[in-house]
Amino acid sequence: MTIIVNDNLQQFHLTNGRISMILRAVDGKLVNLYTGAAVPDAGLGDAVGANAASAAAVVTTGDSTDFGYLIDDHFRVQSATERDEDGQRFPEHQRFEYPEFGHGDYRHPAIEAVQPNGSRITDLRFAGYRVTPGKPALPGLPATFPEARDGKIVHDSPAAETLSIDLADELTSLTVTLHYTLFRDEAVIARSASIANRGTEPLTLTRAASFNLDLPDADYDMIEFTGAWAREREPHRQPLHAGIQQIESLRGASGPYFSPAAVFARPATTEDAGEAFGLTFVYSGNFDLHAEVDTYGATRLQLGINPFGFAWRLEPGESFQTPEALLGYTAHGLNALSQTFHRIVLDHLQRPAWARRERPVLINNWEATYFDFTEDQLLDLARLAKHAGIELFVLDDGWFGARTSDRSGLGDWTANPDRLPEGIAGIARKINEIGMQFGLWFEPEMVNKDSDLYRAHPEWVIATPGRSQSVYRHQYVLDFANPAVVDNIYAQMHAILSTANVAYIKWDMNRFITEAFDATRGAERQGELMHRYILGVYALYERLFAAFPDLIIEGCASGGSRFDYGILAYSPQAWTSDDTDAVERMSIQYGTSFFFPVATMGAHVSITPNHQTGRNEPLATRANVAMFGTFGYEMDLTSTSPEDLAEIADQVAFFKEHAPLLHNGDLYRLVAPYDHRRMAWMSVAADRAHAIVGDYVILGVPNKPKSRLRLRGLDETARYRVVSTDGRFDAVRSGGELMRIGIDDTDLGPDFASRVYLLDRV
Structure with missing residues (x-):
């Protein structure tokens, strides 16, 4: 892989023989001259095309190819310029890398910073660059990494290189550093921005995109992945048109309605052939992904934190790091693009402790018992599961506090002695004695008003003073932007995990944020709540893994409501949908596979008639769908016929034999x-x-x-x-x-x- 820097031209060419991105400072502004299939460059010498991947790491030369002919110099009427002279380039038609509003570019900007006088105008100019081996971590955020060795992330590995380009606004001393990481073996570029206030007055960011790409034409179809609870991530394809095509979330989570990922494919592109870009977000909160097509047929792609309601105050000396976006490219069809993203997840995103490592086949008691269970019933279920070869027993909702329905108990993470006389340590020990691992359900971000936690700290619930509180499933959202809340929940979870042999956690999240207000911060910081909330979620993940590095945490958000690359950086698998019907899961898992590998999709064999659809489907088909996922069962084995129990044992044995192929092979739709x-x-x-x-x-x-x-x-x-x-x-x-x-x-x-x-x- 090579990042070719031509200092004379202020030109940068990132290429690994699979993808090229060519950047240049033009009139002081950073523009994108080309992004797509790899192109030769004289700076590579003989290392062109596929050989570029093994070329020297960095070439600094004045002899590289001059791609200046790609600068847009065409005259258009009614376009503003810096000076009213012939030969000026028009900002409205330049392909800016981090565009601003107010200098003649009337498209949506990537950044907006409100200054003390109310102005939102900045002028970011090229101010320098650095090329470093590897890829540094992003503070407080999940992100991809170059490679893992011996179960450890190696940030300075030569398997990736990072170009950092500095932009600066002279008047305000606002600086932006754009980070581009090129992976050696994949047609993927990771992109984020670090924004710092180096001036003497406070600034407020109201827009801070992670990714911007201006393309010279609009001959693309946008494939987005939409749905709702129980019907997540169905692909919808339509041509780009003049104006904006947008998917977004304002719920405080990525959500099931619009997945934070999209494909931009040439109209003739199929699964097997053709050109396409894929764009996804390593983030789990509010997002905005849109394509803006101007009336000259150019396209601006943008991805980042949703600017609606976002306002991040930067005092002098403070900085802000955007989450990471990933751009993938293929010239060989949608399936090849998916396989590229699958490898990125498995080799460059997931915690090495469980990436490409088989997880245990599990049984979850939820659809078998719901809230109505005793310890003896759980042990009977576990014995039958062990007899069938199942390896992990997961105790779902209802084990804690005064929890006998969804009306009470959330927030009180101590075992209910009426149900579990010896607590979690006792039930875990008994499950282990049967010969199985033990797993446990938590919903750490939520609270019921009928709970000891709420009675002690009602101020910890997200609520706007003087306004009514919306409620769903009798629960409210804890303010994870408040470190004291995260500390409390961590202490409760740590007390259980440090005294009981818990191998697995199912982390649920069943409610979106409403009445957003942070009681711990003043008026000038209220626009920070949504982002600070998800940073608090990530912080809890980090603390749990620091204490329990071998723990498996399966992400779950009322099914697939937070199935994104941010969560998968911590969780090797995520519950794909609450809909366990095999026919519905065909569509859900098929659409999910465009960006997510089979090994990440939590998939279970459930009871028939199915609890969501009422369908009766053969046990074999239910298993044949679920095995293209992380395999498990969610049914009452104590009421299952001996014939079906024998078939389940055969299914488990078959899956274990072929799981490495299912999870690590190349998926073809x-x-x-x-x-x-x-x-x-x-x-x-x-x-x-x-x-x-x-x-x-x-x-x-x-x-x-x-x-x-x-x-x-x-x-x-x-x-x-x-x-x-x-x-x-x-x-x-x-x-x-x-x-x-x-x-x-x-x-x-x-x-x-x-x-x-x-x-x-x-």
């Missing part, structure tokens, strides 16, 4: 589920010697035509033994046949039928 007829996907080993295919019928078709499932990602010259787990298919075929002719699966039916194929190179 084969048939999308959105026509409500079929769905298929497959995972292929890195050496292409093995593959596993999931083939599903959603709705059967009478008198249906011939159906062939064409596979992908195989070695076309190799021969594979293909066996279906239902015994209906057993053949030896070449990879070329399997990809071009496919497998005849016409006989797969009726409604909700499924089949899994195993492929082994012979």
Whole structure:
């Protein structure tokens, strides 16, 4: 990988043979000349194209290619310039890297800083740069890293390089440092901004984007991932048009409605071919992701903290760090883009303790018992689960305080002695004696008014003075912007985890923020609450892992309401949706796979009829969907037939055998589920010697035509033994046949039928 710096031209070329980003200071302003497929540069010498990845780390030269011909010098009428002279460049048509409003660029800015006199005008000029090996951590925020070795993050690894470019406003002494990290092996650039007030008067940031990219045309489709509770992250594709296309959250969390990620694909781009950018956010709070197309056909992509209600006060000497955004690129279709992001998550984002490491197969008692359980019932369930080969028992909601319904107890994280006579240490010990690990549910960010915590500290609830308080599920949001609140919750959780053998936590979050107000800060700081809140959440994660480094925390937010790269930096898996219906999960997990690997998707086999949809689906299909996730069960085994218990044991054994392939292979989406007829996907080993295919019928078709499932990602010259787990298919075929002719699966039916194929190179 190489960052080529031409000091004479003030030009920077980031390239690794897979992607190029070319930046330049033009008239003092930093502009983006080109971003896309890797292009040659004379500064690389003979190391062009794919060879750039192994070129010298940094080249400082005056002999690199001059890309100045990409500067927009075209004349347009009614465009403002600094001086009313011929030859001036028009800000409205430049591709700025960190644009401001007020100097003739009328598009949305990346930054806005309110000064004591009320002005919002700044003029950030190029002020210097640094190139450093590796990638530093971001203070207080989750972020990607270059690599991990021996279970430790190595920030100065040569697997990445970081270019930091300083911009400065002379009048206010506001400085912005833009950080660009180029990964050696991936077509991905990480981007964030550090903003500092080096002046003598306070400033207030009302906009601080993490990412801005101005593209020269608008010939893209925007693919966004939308939904709601129980139907998260369904892809929707539409062409860009003049104006703004935006997805956002104002809920205090990334939310299930609009995922903080989008793809910008050329109209002809498919799963297998074509050009596309992917853009996602390593952040779990309010976000704004939009594409703004001007009437000259240029596009501005922007991603960052949502500016609505945001106002961060910077006293002299203070600084602000934006969260990290990730830009990915492909010239080989959407599936290749997804695989790139999957590798980023597994190799450059997740805690090394559990990344690419198999987690235990679990059973959760929630849909088996809800709030109505005794310790003896839990132990009976655990014994049956152990007999089936399940490795982890998770005790869900209802174990603490006065909690017998959702009306009370939240905030009081001590065991209910009526249900657990020996507390959490006792139930954990008894589960361990059965031969299973023990896990526990928490909802640390919430409180019921009927709780000892609320009675002691009603001021710890987020509420606006003099206004009514909205409520959902009888619960309220604790002010995690207040360090005293985080300290209290940490102390309660630490008291349990330090005295009981708890291997796993399910961290739930069932309510968004309303009546946002921070009682611990003054009027000038109220616009900081939403961001400070999520910083408090991250701080609690950090403290728990510092004390318990081997702990697994599964993120959960009323299902998939906070399924984002910020949470996945701490949690190796997240509960993908409260909807456990297999057919619905096909759509949910399929859409989720565009940015998130299979290994991150919490997926369980649940009871039938399903509690969310009422559907009756075969036990085999429920497992065949859930195994393309982090596998588990959420059902009452004590009322399950002996035949089904035997089948569950077979499913668990099958999953354990093939989990490394499912979780670490390259995922290929084969048939999308959105026509409500079929769905298929497959995972292929890195050496292409093995593959596993999931083939599903959603709705059967009478008198249906011939159906062939064409596979992908195989070695076309190799021969594979293909066996279906239902015994209906057993053949030896070449990879070329399997990809071009496919497998005849016409006989797969009726409604909700499924089949899994195993492929082994012979």
